[in-house]
Amino acid sequence: EADIYQTPRYLVIGTxxxxxLECSQTMGHDKMYWYQQDPGMxxxxxxxxxxxxxxxxxxxxxxxxxxxxxxxxxxxxxxxARPSHTSQYLCASLxxxxxxxxxxxxxxxxxx
Amino acid sequence: AQSVTQLxxxxxxxxxxxxxxxxxxxxxxxxxxxxxxxxxxxxxxxLLKYTTGATLVKGINGFEAEFKKSETSFxxxxxxxxxxxxxxxxxxxxxRGTGGFKTIFGAGTRLxxxx
Numbered sequence: 374e375a376d377i378y379q380t381p382r383y384l385v386i387g388t389x390x391x392x393x394l395e396c397s398q399t400m401g402h403d404k405m406y407w408y409q410q411d412p413g414m415x416x417x418x419x420x421x422x423x424x425x426x427x428x429x430x431x432x433x434x435x436x437x438x439x440x441x442x443x444x445x446x447x448x449x450x451x452x453x454a455r456p457s458h459t460s461q462y463l464c465a466s467l468x469x470x471x472x473x474x475x476x477x478x479x480x481x482x483x484x485x
Numbered sequence: 486a487q488s489v490t491q492l493x494x495x496x497x498x499x500x501x502x503x504x505x506x507x508x509x510x511x512x513x514x515x516x517x518x519x520x521x522x523x524x525x526x527x528x529x530x531x532l533l534k535y536t537t538g539a540t541l542v543k544g545i546n547g548f549e550a551e552f553k554k555s556e557t558s559f560x561x562x563x564x565x566x567x568x569x570x571x572x573x574x575x576x577x578x579x580x581r582g583t584g585g586f587k588t589i590f591g592a593g594t595r596l597x598x599x600x
């Protein structure tokens with residue numbers, strides 16, 4: 374069973390608010406990822422990290438930012454939420470060798 | 486550049502019938518291939534993967550997939566569908582790109598199982 378956690382699971386927030394989506398894993402994985410998923414669509418990579426103090430933007434442009442100060446923690450921040458940010462956000466970490474990703478349960482964000 | 490195409494956004498089968506979900510990929514280097522399953526309001530869970538070796542790989546819940554290099558395909562099958570198999574299935578491809586390891590996901594196929 375994967376030990377990767379995301380909070381909150383659901384969030385409804387007004388336009389202009391600052392929000393942070395939390396992601397933590399207890400598996401000691403170096404590589405972590407944030408994906409954005411809209412209904413019926415593929416996952417789009419928005420941020421990734423290959424270790425502490427390493428962050429990169431993904432293939433899909435995003436107004437969010439991330440940090441990686443500790444191996445187990447990879448939070449995503451939106452400085453000013455907009456309705457276009459309404460989506461599901463999935464966090465994942467990668468187990469090297471088997472190359473498989475472990476996913477958190479996701480945060481479903483609605484910006485009104 | 487890598488890409489994944491899943492044929493059919495929706496597949497419907499009767500309980501007990503064969504499940505076949507199609508996936509084709511493009512990759513300039515030998516790929517690593519995956520199938521993930523997503524149940525409602527949950528994250529993705531690995532069903533099976535191909536990295537090297539035997540081209541027929543078996544996964545959890547009775548699913549299996551075969552890597553066919555000549556057809557650039559990695560179709561997912563299960564001999565007999567169960568109601569609990571109803572979910573969204575994602576095919577994915579990845580390789581060791583410069584500086585790291587990223588995965589490209591298909592658009593997903595929603596499997597419906599009729600009683």
